[in-house]
Amino acid sequence: MTLEEKTVPVVFKALCDENRVRILQYLRSGEKCACMLLEDLDIAQSTLSHHMRVLCDSGLVRGRKEGKWMHYSISQEGVQRAMVLLAALGDVETEEAGKPCCER
Amino acid sequence: MTLEEKTVPVVFKALCDENRVRILQYLRSGEKCACMLLEDLDIAQSTLSHHMRVLCDSGLVRGRKEGKWMHYSISQEGVQRAMVLLAALGDVETEEAGKPCCER
DNA sequence: CTATAATATTGAAATATCTAAATATATCGA
DNA sequence: TCGATATATTTAGATATTTCAATATTATAG
Numbered sequence: 001m002t003l004e005e006k007t008v009p010v011v012f013k014a015l016c017d018e019n020r021v022r023i024l025q026y027l028r029s030g031e032k033c034a035c036m037l038l039e040d041l042d043i044a045q046s047t048l049s050h051h052m053r054v055l056c057d058s059g060l061v062r063g064r065k066e067g068k069w070m071h072y073s074i075s076q077e078g079v080q081r082a083m084v085l086l087a088a089l090g091d092v093e094t095e096e097a098g099k100p101c102c103e104r
Numbered sequence: 105m106t107l108e109e110k111t112v113p114v115v116f117k118a119l120c121d122e123n124r125v126r127i128l129q130y131l132r133s134g135e136k137c138a139c140m141l142l143e144d145l146d147i148a149q150s151t152l153s154h155h156m157r158v159l160c161d162s163g164l165v166r167g168r169k170e171g172k173w174m175h176y177s178i179s180q181e182g183v184q185r186a187m188v189l190l191a192a193l194g195d196v197e198t199e200e201a202g203k204p205c206c207e208r
Numbered sequence: 209c210t211a212t213a214a215t216a217t218t219g220a221a222a223t224a225t226c227t228a229a230a231t232a233t234a235t236c237g238a
Numbered sequence: 239t240c241g242a243t244a245t246a247t248t249t250a251g252a253t254a255t256t257t258c259a260a261t262a263t264t265a266t267a268g
């Protein structure tokens with residue numbers, strides 16, 4: 001597994017803002033429509049819309065349009081993909097027997 | 105598991121910059137000293153130092169001082185902690201049987 | 209078709225982040 | 239102690255992000 005430098009930031013930017021983490025927290029209790037989130041979060045509507053775009057771009061959240069309402073939910077597949085990317089980090093190659101990188 | 109809104113961004117900011125992902129990529133082949141990273145990455149020394157601080161603050165990387173050299177390596181514990189945080193997202197509560205949030 | 213309601217987009221200000229040069233600190237060897 | 243080397247911190251400019259008001263778009267009801 002090789003980490004792609006361009007795509008990894010797009011995925012994890014979702015988790016780099018306090019408000020987006022709060023939104024994800026809400027979504028853990030199931031699919032929510034934007035109006036619901038707007039009630040609970042005390043942010044402007046355009047701000048919510050911006051954050052939902054970032055979340056959807058990351059793949060961690062899925063948006064479903066139903067009439068004039070947008071319903072958002074956590075994407076299991078997206079979370080799984082992110083887990084794989086993160087796990088790749090922990091997957092360190094076999095240590096090259098104490099080879100020193102600098103003269104001592 | 106409950107996601108803490110303040111701490112989660114600190115952890116995942118590590119993965120939100122292309123250069124930091126490249127650094128993590130390098131560290132996958134084992135512990136590296138700063139001078140090594142500096143050679144490979146084509147960025148200023150102060151820039152590297154800044155990124156290493158962000159990485160260490162996230163807990164994903166551990167720094168070890170040896171004389172005048174700093175050695176950096178991926179922290180298995182840190183990656184594990186991040187995995188737990190991320191997994192909490194996928195752990196969605198039992199869906200409340202299609203309860204609609206908006207009038208239709 | 210028109211009015212209304214939900215969401216998206218645009219524009220602009222405030223704030224944060226990235227970058228590098230200059231400087232500071234720490235360690236080692238002479 | 240002095241000079242050289244590795245890394246950290248400070249400062250400042252460039253860029254990106256967050257936020258909200260205003261406006262645009264889309265869908266539904268009448």
